[in-house]
Amino acid sequence: MAERERLTENFEKEIVQRIVRNLLDIQILRLIQTEPMWGYSILKKIEDKYGIKIRHGALYPLLNSLETKGFLQSKKEVQKGRIRKIYEITPKGNQLIQSYYNVLKQQLETAHPRDKEGM
Numbered sequence: 001m002a003e004r005e006r007l008t009e010n011f012e013k014e015i016v017q018r019i020v021r022n023l024l025d026i027q028i029l030r031l032i033q034t035e036p037m038w039g040y041s042i043l044k045k046i047e048d049k050y051g052i053k054i055r056h057g058a059l060y061p062l063l064n065s066l067e068t069k070g071f072l073q074s075k076k077e078v079q080k081g082r083i084r085k086i087y088e089i090t091p092k093g094n095q096l097i098q099s100y101y102n103v104l105k106q107q108l109e110t111a112h113p114r115d116k117e118g119m
Helices: 004-022 024-034 039-050 057-070 092-107 113-117
Strands: 073-079 080-088
Touching: 004 024, 004 039, 024 039, 024 057, 024 092, 024 113, 039 057, 039 080, 057 080, 080 092
Parallel strands: none
Antiparallel strands: 073 080
């Protein structure tokens, strides 16, 4: 791989990690939108997908906040002999994700013309 390609790949990885860290709530909603899941599975998916480790002490207050705001709902289920709190996205959570996509699209569409040439 050429040096330029490696740099581009490293920059892209860094940007993705920054987005995930700074917009963790939205990234969690995006994960849960694909399938309902419990806390530990969220931690593992974020680590596997984005290379970011999140502490339990950071995740669970965030999940509780998202649930309190109506973006998630939870229910307790028995899975593999254990009681797990399964989180599902709500219609309000889906609306938040759609708003996120709309803002990203607007940002890309209003990019400086020279920025578009480099794409």
